[in-house]
Structures are given as structure tokens and as C-alpha cells.
Amino acid sequence: MYRFDRDALLLTPGPLTTSLRTKQAMLHDHGSWDSGFNGITAEVCKELLRIAQGQDTHVCVPLQGSGTFAVEAALGTLVPRQGKVLVPNNGAYCARIVKILHYLGRETVELVFPEDQQADPQSIAVALQRDPAITHVALVHCETGAGILNPLTDIADVVKAEGRRLIVDAMSSFGALEIDVQRLSIQALIAATGKCLEGVPGMGFVIAERQSLLDAQGNCHSLALDLCDQWQYLQKTGQWRFTPPTHVVAALREAIVQFHEEGGRSARLARYSANCDALVHGMTQLGIKPFLSESVQAPIIVTFHAPEHPEYAFKALYEHVRAQGFILYPGKLTQTETFRVGCIGAIDAHDMAKAVAAIGHSLRALQWLA
Numbered sequence: 001m002y003r004f005d006r007d008a009l010l011l012t013p014g015p016l017t018t019s020l021r022t023k024q025a026m027l028h029d030h031g032s033w034d035s036g037f038n039g040i041t042a043e044v045c046k047e048l049l050r051i052a053q054g055q056d057t058h059v060c061v062p063l064q065g066s067g068t069f070a071v072e073a074a075l076g077t078l079v080p081r082q083g084k085v086l087v088p089n090n091g092a093y094c095a096r097i098v099k100i101l102h103y104l105g106r107e108t109v110e111l112v113f114p115e116d117q118q119a120d121p122q123s124i125a126v127a128l129q130r131d132p133a134i135t136h137v138a139l140v141h142c143e144t145g146a147g148i149l150n151p152l153t154d155i156a157d158v159v160k161a162e163g164r165r166l167i168v169d170a171m172s173s174f175g176a177l178e179i180d181v182q183r184l185s186i187q188a189l190i191a192a193t194g195k196c197l198e199g200v201p202g203m204g205f206v207i208a209e210r211q212s213l214l215d216a217q218g219n220c221h222s223l224a225l226d227l228c229d230q231w232q233y234l235q236k237t238g239q240w241r242f243t244p245p246t247h248v249v250a251a252l253r254e255a256i257v258q259f260h261e262e263g264g265r266s267a268r269l270a271r272y273s274a275n276c277d278a279l280v281h282g283m284t285q286l287g288i289k290p291f292l293s294e295s296v297q298a299p300i301i302v303t304f305h306a307p308e309h310p311e312y313a314f315k316a317l318y319e320h321v322r323a324q325g326f327i328l329y330p331g332k333l334t335q336t337e338t339f340r341v342g343c344i345g346a347i348d349a350h351d352m353a354k355a356v357a358a359i360g361h362s363l364r365a366l367q368w369l370a
């Protein structure tokens, strides 16, 4: 039995552990027509745009739902029906983009890379040169499946040089890793509340190039996911088109205040990097090895090889560690038996050290250590 009168720490990359202040911000009911709430929405959008460094060129369009809703909305709104999308694929979230594009009936070219290797800018350049019909590249910045970091800047340079447009799923990197949507000519960046901004889940947002969004009017197949319509209505009325996730927006505002108090993006990256270092160091000492090499590992989520024991089962490890107050995440690789540990959320390196101790304790109890 879990001994403490507090929530277990979520070592999962969304939902994740939030601060008490962020939770307390949800103890209010806001009306969707209320000017107070509309002010919160406007403030949040302005802050998100600033963090993306897109004030002069881009707009922020919030959208109800989990992150995938915003990915589908961005692709459905911005890729023309006759468009063709290149998807560098090195993991589960890249594969999800491919699946979305099939649903949307957009022509898709998959460029497959191994799950432990970064998407290669040079191969992307060659693929674009070979096929002038490709209009867009849809890139996952941090592939949360394995935790690998894709080289966004180099790929953005290639896409720009070849005269195509870039859409970035920055769900698990935005707020921690450096992204400048204007300098990188990113047509749309997609992220959500419940990741590195440390809000609660329930809302995605798209930082879209203003002109591209205006040009996309009438393109979207779906009313609920039409970002153009969502943005224009918000501009006109200050309100969301349909019932807004009021508590999620209020929590996000409070989370962003704390983001700035901490020292902004670079301070957040420093904390996550310290979390990641403490985690990898401690697990390596237990004999549990990271799946990725250090040079391609993003400090967001780490995939570990499962202990090589014939009776290993994630569920049992999960329950043992859960009883000590930490929530692990299953692996998402197709070939290898792994589990994952997130580095993000309102946690620090001391929490990570305790989590490692709990994992070590569990593995010893289960007699799974070599």
C-alpha cells in the first residue's frame, strides 16, 4: 500500500506532476462569456506566442482536446487537399502523423529512420529534391516514443532551402528546448498544456504563421478542427467557438507565471537536464541501461532496456514502484522490451534520485537485478 497522503509523482510525459499553485488555479468556475475569462485566454495566447518567439509573424490558436487534436487540426487546416507531406519517421508519434494524414486523405511520403537514430537532414534534402510535388515536411521535434531529439534547426534549414513548408510537432519539447518559429520559418508549431509548460492536460495550441492561416480559409475538412475559423472567431469576439476548457486555461496561466518565475525556458531546460542526468546516472548504477546513446537523448523522457530476466513484466515493476509513490511509463518500441521514465513536470533531481531508489528497491525485491 502507498503510505503517503499525497499523489504519486508522475514520471510520465503528460499528464505530469503539477505544482500546488497550478492545481489551486482550478478552484474557480469561469463563464465562457465572461470578460475575466476572455482576458485569461488572451493573456495565455500572448505568452505562448512569446515563448515561441513568433510575435511578429505568427498567431496562437488554442484548441480544446489532447495534443493529437491540435496535430490533426494543424495538418487538416494548413496542408492543402492537393498537398503532399514528407514525414521523417523515427518513432510512434511520427507514425501517428502518418496515420492522421491517411485519415485526412493527404498524400504522404514516409522517410523511415531507426528508432534510435535522428532524422537525417541530408536524406530529407535528397527526398525533397527528388519529389517536387512534396509541399510540406511534418517533423516531430522530440520523438517521445523513444525520447530522441530530432535536429530541428538543420532540418528547418533544408526545408526552407528547398522552398517547402515545415510543420513541427513540438509537443514534448516546447517550453524547454529552444524554438524560434520566425527564424526557422516554421509554418506551424504544435504543443499542448500538459507537457513542458507543466499545465494540466485538455488543451492544445498551434503557433501558426498568420498569412498561412489566412490563406488556408475553407481548406479544413472538419468544423471542430478548423483552426482558421477558431482563430477568426477568437479575434472577433475574444471567445472560444465552443465550450472552452476553462479550468485548463486558468491552470495554464498560473503554470506560465511559475515558468517565468523559474527563469523561463533555459531554467526549465536546466532543471530537466539535471533530472535526466540524475536518472540516467542512478539507473546505470543499477545496471539498467538507456536505450539511446547520450548524444541523441533529449532530456524529456528516457527509455531503458528492461532487466534481462525471464519473468520480467512491466506491470509488476509498475505496481512495486507505484507503491513507493512513483508512476512509470511503459515502453513504446516495437522490437525491444523497454520501459520509460519521464524527466518533465514539477519535479527536481532529488525526486529523481528517490525514484531511482524506489526502482532499485523494486528490482531487488523482484530479484530481477543481474
Ligand SMILES: *Cc1c(COP(=O)(O)O)cnc(C)c1O
Pocket (backbone or CB within 6 Å): 013, 014, 066, 067, 068, 069, 071, 093, 140, 142, 143, 144, 169, 170, 171, 172, 192
Ligand atoms: C504527447 C504528445 C502528443 C500528443 O499526445 P496526446 O495523447 O494526444 O496528448 C503528440 N506528439 C508528441 C511528440 C507527444 O509527446
